[in-house]
Amino acid sequence: MSTPKLELVGLKKEFADGSVAAVDGIDLAVEEGQTLALLGPSGCGKSTTLNMIVGLEQPSSGDIRIDGRSVVAVPPGRRNVGLVFQDYAVFTSMSVRENLAFGLRVRGQRKAEIDRAVGEVAELLGLSTMLNGNARDLGGSELQRVAIGRTLVTRPAILLLDEPLSNLEAGTRLATRRELRRLQKEAGLTIIYVTHDQVEALSLADWIAVMSAGKIRQVAPASLICQQPDNIFVASFMGTPPMNLLRGALTRADGGYVFRKDAFVVGLLPGTDIGEAADLPVTIGIRPEEVRLCASGEAGLPARVLLAEPRGSETVVTLETGGQVIKAVIASDHRPTEGRDVMLEIDAASLVLFSGETNRRLPMIAELRA
Amino acid sequence: MSMWPHQDTIATQHMDVIASSTTERPADARSLSISAKRTASPVRFLAAPGQIVSLIVLVLPLLVALYMSFTNWTPTRGSLLNASFVGFDNYAELLIYDTRFLEAVVRTFLIGAVCLSLEFVLGLGLAVIFLREFRGKAVLFSAFLTPMMILPVVVGYTFWMLFQSNGPINQMITLFAGQSFAPEWFRSAPFAVATVIVTEVWHWTPLFFLILLSGLNAVPQNPVRAAVILGASPREVFWRVILPMLKPVIVVAFVIRSMEIIKLFDEVFMLTRGGPGSSTETISLYIYKLAFNDFQLAYGAAAAFLVLIGTLFLINSMLLPIREQLLKERR
Numbered sequence: 001m002s003t004p005k006l007e008l009v010g011l012k013k014e015f016a017d018g019s020v021a022a023v024d025g026i027d028l029a030v031e032e033g034q035t036l037a038l039l040g041p042s043g044c045g046k047s048t049t050l051n052m053i054v055g056l057e058q059p060s061s062g063d064i065r066i067d068g069r070s071v072v073a074v075p076p077g078r079r080n081v082g083l084v085f086q087d088y089a090v091f092t093s094m095s096v097r098e099n100l101a102f103g104l105r106v107r108g109q110r111k112a113e114i115d116r117a118v119g120e121v122a123e124l125l126g127l128s129t130m131l132n133g134n135a136r137d138l139g140g141s142e143l144q145r146v147a148i149g150r151t152l153v154t155r156p157a158i159l160l161l162d163e164p165l166s167n168l169e170a171g172t173r174l175a176t177r178r179e180l181r182r183l184q185k186e187a188g189l190t191i192i193y194v195t196h197d198q199v200e201a202l203s204l205a206d207w208i209a210v211m212s213a214g215k216i217r218q219v220a221p222a223s224l225i226c227q228q229p230d231n232i233f234v235a236s237f238m239g240t241p242p243m244n245l246l247r248g249a250l251t252r253a254d255g256g257y258v259f260r261k262d263a264f265v266v267g268l269l270p271g272t273d274i275g276e277a278a279d280l281p282v283t284i285g286i287r288p289e290e291v292r293l294c295a296s297g298e299a300g301l302p303a304r305v306l307l308a309e310p311r312g313s314e315t316v317v318t319l320e321t322g323g324q325v326i327k328a329v330i331a332s333d334h335r336p337t338e339g340r341d342v343m344l345e346i347d348a349a350s351l352v353l354f355s356g357e358t359n360r361r362l363p364m365i366a367e368l369r370a
Numbered sequence: 371m372s373m374w375p376h377q378d379t380i381a382t383q384h385m386d387v388i389a390s391s392t393t394e395r396p397a398d399a400r401s402l403s404i405s406a407k408r409t410a411s412p413v414r415f416l417a418a419p420g421q422i423v424s425l426i427v428l429v430l431p432l433l434v435a436l437y438m439s440f441t442n443w444t445p446t447r448g449s450l451l452n453a454s455f456v457g458f459d460n461y462a463e464l465l466i467y468d469t470r471f472l473e474a475v476v477r478t479f480l481i482g483a484v485c486l487s488l489e490f491v492l493g494l495g496l497a498v499i500f501l502r503e504f505r506g507k508a509v510l511f512s513a514f515l516t517p518m519m520i521l522p523v524v525v526g527y528t529f530w531m532l533f534q535s536n537g538p539i540n541q542m543i544t545l546f547a548g549q550s551f552a553p554e555w556f557r558s559a560p561f562a563v564a565t566v567i568v569t570e571v572w573h574w575t576p577l578f579f580l581i582l583l584s585g586l587n588a589v590p591q592n593p594v595r596a597a598v599i600l601g602a603s604p605r606e607v608f609w610r611v612i613l614p615m616l617k618p619v620i621v622v623a624f625v626i627r628s629m630e631i632i633k634l635f636d637e638v639f640m641l642t643r644g645g646p647g648s649s650t651e652t653i654s655l656y657i658y659k660l661a662f663n664d665f666q667l668a669y670g671a672a673a674a675f676l677v678l679i680g681t682l683f684l685i686n687s688m689l690l691p692i693r694e695q696l697l698k699e700r701r
Contacts, residue, residue: 056595085592089590092593102602150596154600
């Protein structure tokens with residue numbers, strides 16, 4: 001494989017005052033043309049990571065490489081990294097044209113050169129008609145386009161966007177999402193999104209890196225991360241609602257295993273090999289999307305509906321079964337009434353097991369399915 | 371419109387109807403006055419005493435002075451009603467023949483230009499220094515602000531003593547440069563002007579410092595960071611990003627100080643009394659002399675009105691660059 005566009009190696013940031021590391025040794029590689037979302041709850045260190053990549057903050061240790069070259073000692077303006085701030089930080093005292101030209105002007109480029117580059121980017125972002133307008137008079141999504149254009153003019157190797165959708169109205173979000181996708185394809189950009197919103201992350205990026213407490217917990221394609229979380233943190237963070245996690249034990253039963261917690265019993269796929277983990281405590285992960293309500297007359301696990309929360313075409317149903325409370329996502333037209341007794345079925349192939357000791361996913365189930 | 375206190379909903383609805391049925395801007399103004407008529411009647415009575423007082427204290431004297439400026443009244447003539455009406459004679463005299471007045475105007479303007487430039491540069495420099503952390507910052511902060519809290523008369527008197535021919539300043543000069551470099555500050559025009567400027571700058575740089583420091587602290591950080599990431603040098607960041615964002619604050623500081631400079635009186639009065647000759651005579655000092663030395667009260671009133679008109683033009687044109695920004699509705 002070629003050298004990654006961006007590579008973080010053991011990147012660490014400790015602030016002078018506290019003993020806690022804001023970023024605690026992260027490794028990450030982003031390939032050219034990839035889109036990756038750095039996703040995590042606020043305070044997880046993603047903003048610090050972002051600031052270190054652009055050079056606003058110096059790492060305590062570790063390395064940042066762009067195109068294989070370490071940039072730790074390179075000042076922010078020379079790293080060839082673009083950043084679009086959450087509040088866009090457009091220069092309101094300037095016209096749109098001056099905003100777009102700023103990066104090249106301070107680099108001392110010739111006027112003709114600047115005009116050509118500004119024209120190109122304005123065309124790409126649909127800003128051509130408002131070039132002479134004052135940036136102060138623009139609305140949210142236009143400001144964002146100016147902010148993106150302002151950095152694109154300098155042809156950054158990597159473009160970083162901080163919470164790109166959170167300041168936009170619901171209506172413009174969809175359009176902006178599409179626009180960012182198109183832009184990424186057309187300009188062949190390598191983009192890193194930084195966000196705390198998993199919907200934003202999943203809709204914008206092909207890859208997701210989940211962060212918490214200064215560490216990267218998992219890097220996986222967006223399409224996979226909800227199904228195969230590496231550990232309990234990712235499992236409890238991803239998905240709305242997140243995976244149901246129950247701590248219990250496995251027992252052998254004719255040719256396979258069953259998971260037990262009090263009266264709650266669910267069978268694993270027949271033929272699953274658990275190896276030495278067999279008798280240890282485990283946590284089982286059940287995706288709400290894989291819990292199905294049985295049609296009347298069908299056999300299944302008896303359950304009672306505690307709560308049904310509709311959210312458009314789907315309804316989140318909270319169920320009590322075998323003394324445990326689990327959530328299920330059901331199509332709204334099959335939505336049960338609260339307080340009713342139902343039968344439910346859990347797709348055994350979708351179950352995920354985590355070691356009770358390390359909280360990491362036990363790999364064999366995924367292998368079996370593959 | 372949202373800023374208007376909605377006293378009752380009917381009036382509010384009216385406002386909305388009017389606002390939506392006519393074109394935007396005039397509708398705003400009209401709806402405000404209509405709603406005031408409908409909602410504020412009890413409130414108006416409560417405000418009446420204040421309005422009557424301000425009518426008596428502000429408007430009446432102003433009108434009397436305006437009338438006076440069209441007469442040849444002096445206190446020796448008795449009642450103002452005995453004075454004869456001379457039309458624009460006083461104004462014509464001031465603008466065409468009274469070189470002392472015109473010189474005072476130009477002088478005040480020049481002293482102001484020099485003072486404000488120095489105060490701005492020094493104040494901005496200090497403010498930029500105060501953006502960083504250093505030892506003793508809190509103490510220095512208080513110390514730097516102290517001058518502007520001192521009464522102008524006291525400042526004037528203090529500097530008058532400092533600038534005496536055998537005062538501390540000349541003794542320092544003698545100590546470091548020799549006796550021959552110590553001037554008689556109040557005996558020559560350029561040196562006398564210099565004492566006024568030094569005093570004024572010492573007295574009022576703290577105001578610039580304070581206003582600019584609070585302005586700098588309020589400058590949003592992200593545009594600054596954005597400029598740094600785009601490759602701007604610290605100098606470019608300062609001139610192209612920070613300073614333009616500071617523009618409204620700078621203009622306001624200049625406006626406040628300009629109005630003060632036009633009124634410049636106390637310090638000059640204490641330092642030089644306008645001398646030697648009339649070489650440090652400011653507008654206020656000249657009008658003061660007209661009124662209280664020569665008892666030319668009508669003529670002085672005309673001069674004061676000319677100054678008022680000039681000030682109105684000056685201040686409004688200074689506000690021009692930020693006017694739009696200040697009056698624009700917030701989104």
